[in-house]
Amino acid sequence: MCGGFVIAYTAAKIEPATPRGRQFVYHLAYNLGRISSYALIGALFGFLGGILLISPLTQGILYLAVGIFMVLMGFSLLGNLKFLNSIEVSLTRYSFFKRLFSKLIHSKSMPSFFFLGMLNGFLPCGLVYFFAASAAATASPFWGAVVMIIFGLSTVPVMLGLGTVAGFLKSSRFRTVMIKLASVVIVLYGIYIVYKGYWFIFDPAASIHTCH
Secondary structure, eight states, rough: OOOHHHHHHHHHHTTTTTTTHHHHHHHHHHHHHHHHHHHHHHHHHHHHHHOOSSSSSHHHHHHHHHHHHHHHHHHHHTTSHHHHHOOOOOOOTSSSHHHHHHHHOOOSHHHHHHHHHHHHHOOOOOHHHHHHHHHTTTTHHHHHHHHHHHHHHHHHHHHHHHHHHHHTTTHHHHHHHHHHHHHHHHHHHHHHHHHHHHHHHOOOOOHHHHHH
């Protein structure tokens, strides 16, 4: 969905004759909007986590759940499971989304790129779900926002690249390599989160030194 957004606004909002520097600024504004949404989501989930996670046990259980789901998500990206497709729900069929998207996609002002990025950031996405759960596990609005900002920043190079060299990034061989690499990283991160959850449940005191 994120890739589709980039291709759509690049075709509709940026003229081919637009100087490269200005194109880069447009893409940067879009990504800043997307990361801003992630930061808000992270702060909200971190706040909720602070209310709900009243013990190391509940925190550990959440980490275990997030870690297992991330491992499943990694295998889903490899095409071995239909896990991501089953949990992602699209808002694009709703009229309010269509109206807002249409307004932003037809505007060529600088703020429209930023707000289009924010709109993208709030759309349901498997990756966002899991990092939001990680943000909740921090039990802190600040650190929840930090988790989501790091997630957003990690996607910026690919998203900028997709906007500036879309033809290269759309090549099937490159996409296959990148998807496999992302899948491995997600699986490894999921295993780390499971490990973190294990220590929160079975040795809360050690988890402070081991996992932070």
